[in-house]
Amino acid sequence: xxxxxxxxDAPAPFSPWSMTSKLLFLLLPALTLALTSCTAKNRVTVVPxxxxxxxxxxxxxxxxxxxxxxxxxxxxxxxLEKGHPMSVTLLPYGESVAGRPLTMxxxxxxPALDVAPGLARSPAVLITGAIHGGEYLGIEDRLxxxxxxxxxxxxxxxxxxxxxxxxxYLAPVTNPDGYEGHFRANxxxxxxxxDFSLARAGKNGFTQPETRGxxxxxxxxxxxxxxxxxxxxxxxxCAGALIYPWGHSRREKMxxxxxxxxxxxxxxxxxxxxxxxxxxxxxxxGYTAVGASDDYYxxxxxxxxxxxxxxxxxxHTQFELHAGLWERVLADLAR
Numbered sequence: 154x155x156x157x158x159x160x161x162d163a164p165a166p167f168s169p170w171s172m173t174s175k176l177l178f179l180l181l182p183a184l185t186l187a188l189t190s191c192t193a194k195n196r197v198t199v200v201p202x203x204x205x206x207x208x209x210x211x212x213x214x215x216x217x218x219x220x221x222x223x224x225x226x227x228x229x230x231x232x233l234e235k236g237h238p239m240s241v242t243l244l245p246y247g248e249s250v251a252g253r254p255l256t257m258x259x260x261x262x263x264p265a266l267d268v269a270p271g272l273a274r275s276p277a278v279l280i281t282g283a284i285h286g287g288e289y290l291g292i293e294d295r296l297x298x299x300x301x302x303x304x305x306x307x308x309x310x311x312x313x314x315x316x317x318x319x320x321x322y323l324a325p326v327t328n329p330d331g332y333e334g335h336f337r338a339n340x341x342x343x344x345x346x347x348d349f350s351l352a353r354a355g356k357n358g359f360t361q362p363e364t365r366g367x368x369x370x371x372x373x374x375x376x377x378x379x380x381x382x383x384x385x386x387x388x389x390x391c392a393g394a395l396i397y398p399w400g401h402s403r404r405e406k407m408x409x410x411x412x413x414x415x416x417x418x419x420x421x422x423x424x425x426x427x428x429x430x431x432x433x434x435x436x437x438x439g440y441t442a443v444g445a446s447d448d449y450y451x452x453x454x455x456x457x458x459x460x461x462x463x464x465x466x467x468x469h470t471q472f473e474l475h476a477g478l479w480e481r482v483l484a485d486l487a488r
Contacts, residue, residue, distance in 0.1 A: 215287030215335070216390035217466035223253060223329045226294045230258045230325075233297055240315070241301070244322075244374060247366035249330045250340035255366050257324035258297050259374065260304070262315045274381035275318030276486045279371065279456075282324070282388035284345045284363075284446065286331020286338070291469025293388045294325035299476050310484030317487045320380045322371060327363055339363055346387075347442060349449035354401045356444050368449075382454040383486060384418070387446045391465035392438045393429050395419050398451040398458060400434035401443040407451075418457055421481045425474050429462075438462070 220226075234241045242259045249255055282293030300321060304311045311321075326332050330340040338344050343361050349368075350358035359365040375382055397415040399405045406412065419431045430437040434445075447458035 215337075216289055216463065216468070218289060218291045218390075218469045220289045220291060220294070220332075223326055223333050226325055227254060227256055229294065230256060230297065233258065233301065237301055240304070241297075244370055246370035247362050249328075249363055250361070251330040253329040253333070255324075255327075255329070255363060257322055257367070257370070260297065260300055260315070260321040260323070261319070261378065263318070274379055275320070276314070276383040277320040277322065277375060277378075277380040278483070278486070279322045279382060279385040279450070280324075280388075281327050281367075281385070281446070283326040283332045284328050284387060285389060286328045286334065286336050288337075288388075288390040288463075289326070289332060290388050290390055290463040292463070292472060292475050293323070295472060296475070296479065297323050297325075299472075300479070303476070303480065310480040310482070310487065313487035314483040318380070319483070319486060320378055322374070324367060327367060346389075346446060347444035349444050349446050351401055351444060351448050351452060353399075353405070353452060354443045354448075356401075358444050358449070382450065382456045384482065385447065385450040385454075385456050385458045387460050388463065389460055390463045390468065392462035393464045394437045394462040395423060395429055395431045396434050396437055396447065396460040396462065397431075398433070398448050400445045400448050400460075401441055403433075403435040403441055406433075415457055415459075418482065418485070419459070421485060422459070422461075422478045424481065425477060426471070434460075 221229075230243055234243045240260055240262055242261075244257050244259055246255045246257065280293065280296060283289045300311055300323075303309045304315055306312060314321075328339055328345050331338055331345075334340070339361055341361065345361060345363050348358045348361050348364045350356055359368065371382075397412075397419065398407060407415070416431070423429050423431065435441050445460070447460050450456045450458040
């Protein structure tokens, strides 16, 4: 109801404390966002967390890329083995902390080889993903089927790689509990990409079943097949970069010949990609980490080892670029 002249209570006297409280109330959301952004990984945009879409059976990741449920990913690998029994083998390697099956897939031609000591071994490649559960990219679980399609094309990079006796290992989701639960660490709260051993840093790793099982199964199969691990790539999000050793230190560098070899492969990998940084972690994303997979695979196997940091919300749309990446790299390894 309108009122003429003075009406209602008289205005409250001015209080600086009440004004301060109002200002804090208004500024609190912005302050919270700013603080959260400061602690985020370099160049990662802070976005609201979406819930797991249980009705669709899909998992929403911190990368803002929606993926299938973990059971569906395992089913896909099993179906590929059934459809390609001469070239695909499922390699279970235990259970996660929460009891989910840990599985990788091997793509190769022919039986295991008995290689005498000192003789050159055929190349093997390891591709892994989602070791940080929220960093699924929509790439790693789609690669096995694409590899098999391309292997049927005479003269393709993967056809030549496999014809040379090469072996591909793919573990699309190495942290299924984190992937399904939408968190970075495993079900014990352990960051699995800090759980790899690194002698040069005095790091004794493999305290978790996910990392311990993966490396144990990989070592055993490499020996059984008589192949040598030449290259590894672990898919992450969201810095938009390709990282190589050493990641545990700002000061330690690889010998120049090794750095140039990594750089050459990085150039092959990133052909067609726009705006991706290349180098050691400290130089590219601004921090160091002891116990990461790339440092371990380079130290323990002498492999050219990489971490691919995809771009938030977009990397899955670049699947053809990733297929081309592997076409070039596998052709190079087949030379």
